[in-house]
Amino acid sequence: MAEKSGHGSILRSEALKKYILETSVYPRQHEQLKELTQASFDKYKIVSLMGVPQDEGQFLSMFLKIMNAKKTMEIGVFTGYSLLITALALPEDGKVIAIDPDKDAYEVGLPFIKKAGVEHKIQFVQSHAFPVLEKLLNEKEELGTFDFIFIDADKENYLKYHEIVLKLVKVGGVIGYDNTLWFGTVALSENDPMPPGLKALRRAVREINTFLANDPRIEMSQLSIGDGLTLCHRLY
Numbered sequence: 001m002a003e004k005s006g007h008g009s010i011l012r013s014e015a016l017k018k019y020i021l022e023t024s025v026y027p028r029q030h031e032q033l034k035e036l037t038q039a040s041f042d043k044y045k046i047v048s049l050m051g052v053p054q055d056e057g058q059f060l061s062m063f064l065k066i067m068n069a070k071k072t073m074e075i076g077v078f079t080g081y082s083l084l085i086t087a088l089a090l091p092e093d094g095k096v097i098a099i100d101p102d103k104d105a106y107e108v109g110l111p112f113i114k115k116a117g118v119e120h121k122i123q124f125v126q127s128h129a130f131p132v133l134e135k136l137l138n139e140k141e142e143l144g145t146f147d148f149i150f151i152d153a154d155k156e157n158y159l160k161y162h163e164i165v166l167k168l169v170k171v172g173g174v175i176g177y178d179n180t181l182w183f184g185t186v187a188l189s190e191n192d193p194m195p196p197g198l199k200a201l202r203r204a205v206r207e208i209n210t211f212l213a214n215d216p217r218i219e220m221s222q223l224s225i226g227d228g229l230t231l232c233h234r235l236y
């Protein structure tokens with residue numbers, strides 16, 4: 001079932017993707033994650049590939065638990081695959097602020113979030129992220145309090161997000177940026193053939209990658225999982 005959703009990944013071999021999913025992911029995947037994936041595919045077909053790949057989701061889940069994350073934020077929810085991953089990984093009194101202007105997509109995943117019994121951990125905000133972030137920045141008690149912030153939205157704004165979320169995440173907390181390998185196009189040169197949709201944002205993704213690699217305020221690691229996940233650990 002879940003195979004139908006495809007798998008947004010830079011892995012070149014379909015057989016390898018299938019192997020990873022069938023061996024390590026599907027046997028342990030929460031039933032509601034499977035159902036959300038299917039519902040997302042039924043409604044959005046190929047566009048459902050926007051959801052984080054299931055092996056990346058599995059990694060995020062374990063990572064959140066290892067770091068004992070309790071207060072988190074997600075920018076870019078879509079139908080809520082990574083959101084459900086997060087809500088399941090948080091403790092009972094954990095919270096995730098989830099921001100996306102697209103409430104229709106969120107509502108596709110919502111029945112599965114409810115069925116999984118984790119809706120109480122989610123504060124969904126139907127909005128573009130910047131107004132919400134500006135508001136949080138003005139509330140002094142919010143500064144430096146988030147354990148984890150996951151950014152999976154408008155790539156052209158990742159640099160702007162970085163300056164803001166670095167103030168909201170706590171020292172020792174982590175920011176995750178998704179799609180930092182941009183389907184492999186970051187390693188191509190400007191004139192190489194590539195789909196126009198990817199070409200349009202390739203430069204922005206390369207810029208954030210270079211910026212993060214040189215930012216002394218963080219320790220970082222660019223993981224070649226999914227479409228590239230860069231984890232940034234706030235140092236001060």
Ligand SMILES: C[S@@+](CC[C@H](N)C(=O)[O-])C[C@H]1O[C@@H](n2cnc3c(N)ncnc32)[C@H](O)[C@@H]1O
Binds near residue numbers: 075083100102105129
């Ligand atoms: C790649 S999808 C997110 C996938 C999601 N993390 C998942 O696992 O299913 C990107 C989402 O970002 C949202 N988005 C785009 N611009 C945004 C903005 N400025 N603020 C918040 N969300 C935004 C889109 O509406 C879209 O749902």
